[in-house]
Structures are given as C-alpha cells and as structure tokens.
Amino acid sequence: MFGKGVILLRTFSALKGLPVYEKNAAGQIGKVIDLIIANQTIHGLLVDWKGFLRGHQIIPIEAICSIGEDGIILHQAEPCVPFFHRKKDWNTMCHRQCAIKGKPLLKQNGQKMGLVEDVYFEEESGRMLGIIVTDGWFSDITEGQKQIDVTTNLTIGKDALLVE
CATH class of the missing domain: 2.30.30.240 (PRC-barrel domain)
Incomplete structure (x- = not known):
C-alpha cells in the first residue's frame, strides 16, 4: 500500500x-x-x-x-x-529457539525484563525484530505479555539475553 x-x-x-x-x-x-x-x-x-x-x-x-x-x-x-x-x-x-525460550532477558544495566517466550522475525529476510517476554501466567493475564524491540544490539548468551 x-x-x-x-x-x-x-x-x-x-x-x-x-x-x-x-x-x-x-x-x-x-x-x-x-x-x-x-x-x-x-x-x-x-x-x-x-x-x-x-x-x-x-x-x-x-x-x-x-x-x-x-x-x-x-x-x-x-x-x-x-x-x-x-x-x-x-x-x-x-x-x-527452544534453547533461548525461558531464559531471562536483561537490559544492559542488569534489570530483568522477563523470560523469553517467543521471537518475531521478518519472513523475507529472517531478521529478528522482537522478543515476547513473560513474567509468568498471572502477570500475563493481568498485564499481558511484553513485546521488546530487538532491532538494536541483542546478545544471546548461554544463560541470558542482553538488550540495549
């Protein structure tokens, strides 16, 4: 369009x-x-x-x-x-994806944003554009899941993911 x-x-x-x-x-x-x-x-x-x-x-x-x-x-x-x-x-x-699901997503200052639930990616290029994070089922029901933009630097580590 x-x-x-x-x-x-x-x-x-x-x-x-x-x-x-x-x-x-x-x-x-x-x-x-x-x-x-x-x-x-x-x-x-x-x-x-x-x-x-x-x-x-x-x-x-x-x-x-x-x-x-x-x-x-x-x-x-x-x-x-x-x-x-x-x-x-x-x-x-x-x-x-199965290996990063459930890992904590942290900001550079060490603040936990939640646990990785899913990833968004662009179909044509395969580029990751976002991560869906959860704080648990109760929080998901009351507040909803968060969608985090990861078009900036994202580091996927053994124990956690870091985002700027």
Whole structure:
C-alpha cells in the first residue's frame, strides 16, 4: 500500500508443528520443530523429516518459497542438511529457539525484563525484530505479555539475553 512493500512478521510459535512441503512434490516432507538463530537472524528451520533414518534436517531460510497458516512450501528439498552433520557447528555458532525460550532477558544495566517466550522475525529476510517476554501466567493475564524491540544490539548468551 502507498508505494511501500508489505513486511510479513512471523513468530516461532506460529511455525512450530507446521507441515513442510516441497513445491513440486505431493507429500509432506516433515514438521517444523525449531528455529536456528545467529546474530539476530533466523538462518533456518529445524525440521523433523519424514522417512527412514532421515531424522532432523536444517532448511536454510533461502529455501523457503512461502509460509502459510497451514504449511511451509520449499522451492526444493535439496539444500537441506542433516542436523547431526552440522550439530557441533550449529551449536557453537547458533542458538535454537527452544534453547533461548525461558531464559531471562536483561537490559544492559542488569534489570530483568522477563523470560523469553517467543521471537518475531521478518519472513523475507529472517531478521529478528522482537522478543515476547513473560513474567509468568498471572502477570500475563493481568498485564499481558511484553513485546521488546530487538532491532538494536541483542546478545544471546548461554544463560541470558542482553538488550540495549
């Protein structure tokens, strides 16, 4: 609208469990189980691949043709990498959404903003734009969850996330 492109935002919770299909295939390839995150960017999806001895596969974000409410369509399944081949590399370079969920989000001054519940990212580029934090179910009911902008510096550590 009005000369600007539409930016589609997604959350991991909306993707988790979605079936994955190849554009030119009739059958389901697998289901999304996690996101691969590095440097505030979603680099890929971790998919529980169907088939004998297929296990978990990493789908690069570039391989995704479209993301819908009921499924994810890939251009082709070729660029997928078995997770066990790259597990050591991915664990040292990247974080998984499931690994950051529940970690505290802290400001640079050490003030706790809450616990990470979900992440927002731009569908086209995979760039993380926000984090949803919670202070617990009672606080979520009375005050609602907080959405924190992370377009500035975000550091994902072993025990916590730091935001400026």
